Amino acid sequence: MAGATALSLWAKRRDMEEITVKIRRYKKNIEVSGRAMLAFAIWSVLKGVITIALGGKTVWELMEVSEADKEELGMLLLIVYFILILIAFLLFVYIGRRAISYARDKHRKKGFLIAAAILLILDFIGIPGYFTTTKGLENIDTAIASALVDITTCFALFDMIYSAIRIEKLRADNKVTDTV
Amino acid sequence: MQEDFHYYATYCAAFLAGFSHEESLDICYSAQFVDLCSRTLLSKIGGPLNAATTQLQLEMMDARTDIIGLQDITRIWASFHFLPADLYAKKEKRTKRYMDRYRLICGPNGDLLVKTVEIAKGNGLQHIGIAMHVLADTWAHRYFAGTPSLVINNTDDHFYELRDEWRKVKFRHNPSAPDDIENGLYSNSLFQSRENSIMNLGHGRAGHFPDYSFATYKYLPAWGEYQEIIKDNPSDYKKAFSQMIYAMKYLKGSIDTFEKGRYEDSVFEKYGDRIDSILRKRQLNACSDWKAFGEELSGHEIEDFDIEKYQEEYQKAGKKEKDGTYIGGFIVAAKAQKAMVTGEIFKSGNRLAGLSKIISKGKGILKLLKIK
């Protein structure tokens, strides 16, 4: 009887240990994905700056605005464009920082996951656009590289969301409340 | 491990194994000398550079991390300070590149440990000292590998020390400042994302924790798949001490075989509390405590370690007499140990320690020359 109790206790401890290991893994995934978001945010801004400075493209060419539209709505388009870039940048930073805080048990709120899901969908939808707008083989290399970054961003976001869901499920199913 | 264990504790273990005071001094001197016999020192005394058993920080800073440099580093550190536990370890879904590094992880009671002790038998006190250094380090340095590898030797911020409770350790990167163990300020090597960076050699990422006998800590090793390792140094050091006594009894001839996983626990019946108190005392250096214990055991004074003690003897000896000097004997033993370990690593299909020429015993001219 005592032996059976001891065995069952040992099995329970082993199971708890396995759950703790899983939670640790998912938390690390979230933290690394969060850092990736910060890196992608900085890189996106840098890339835009380098492209304009060295790549010979103007902001209008980047926005793919026609001459007619430029004359009619030039300043407005420019303002909207930069506001959108700023929002995207801040969104990346928000998701990244919240993810890192969540992984370190400093914040338990999961609002950042909604933002992550929205960003994931937007990013995923935008990937084919690299190839439909590419003119022949001229810019295929940069299109592939940019698509690669976006695919990686999608992967990081998905990993973050999936890991967070798994953590909550493990905690709820096993009544794990302590920080690991 | 540090001088307190490699010199003074090894003396105590040697004496308890039945060696005389003078023999114990020779053994422990050799054990400690392993941590000091660098190319710089060998160059100074005119010794062969391939007998180096350690690399100084300066030598490491200048060491190249191309293929030759890495092999050179691995040969030294895997042979003397991070003896691999299992050269044939298996792990699923891993590339060969990964497994070559994984298989160099140090741990106690491996097959190489048995070979280390066996090749020391009948080959002089210096060889026994080297074997004891290697044995002791298998306990202290377990879970780390003697090759620069991020994927094996890295640690992250999940690092806790047990004081009254588990306290998170925040490392600083100030190698010149000693650790402040009272206030919990510790140094470790800087994170380097390059796989073969020198910063990723051995236990640098865990700082000096493996070398503190009092420390109990937990962390996530890079290879551990998020499993936490709890390293109980007082317990491990105790095992190292008792295993050294058992090994030296074998080397003295008091027992017939050396088997892994066996210890001389009878020593703790009489000296358990004393040894425990030394190991658990929170101090950077336990030399004075071990020295006092050793002097009580033998009734003789244990002279402090002097790196220059045997250098003049070696330098003055003629070419043919060098092997007969103390350092000469140490050099012969060091080469044998290095050849054995690197040969075994090579035999296992791992090229991280370079190439080895495996010669079958008793073939042709080797038989005539009686080369072992």
Next chain:
Amino acid sequence: MTQFQRVKSILYGILLISIAILIMSFPAESYTFILALIGTGFFLSGVSTLVYYFTMSRFMVGGKRSLYTGAIMIDFALLTLSFNDVPRVYVLLYFAVLHAFTGLIEILRANETRRNGSKHFKLKLSHGIMDVMLALICIIFIKDTIIAVFIYGFGLVYSGIMHFISAFRRTTMLQYIP
């Protein structure tokens, strides 16, 4: 080193030195070539980071960072390669920053070596000073952009010589009798 590795190292050293001589002989034409080399270097670095992720670091705690780093590096590399005509002044600035940074690190390490009592700090110190001087040359001659070609060529020569020397380093073969 095996014989094959030695031969490879020698050939690589010869190749680097040959390329250096070639580009310094035709500096104006070599500029585009240098840009391509820099971009290719970054690209290979990015690819090797991704290979490292798939063969090694995905088994490591927190190893996914290599995946993300590799993706960004490849993007940066291909972006660099896509530029048809980078104003030469920017390339010189790039070299200046690179050499200044490397030189500073070398000088600091040489200083640490000297403070620790070793006599082997002089070579490191001279490397560091040389790198800082190259950085200064880049800035002083920023308008004479052919300088960029010569600085790059000089770097290739140095690298080639180091590979040469490396090939002749002795490997100790240990005899092991089991």
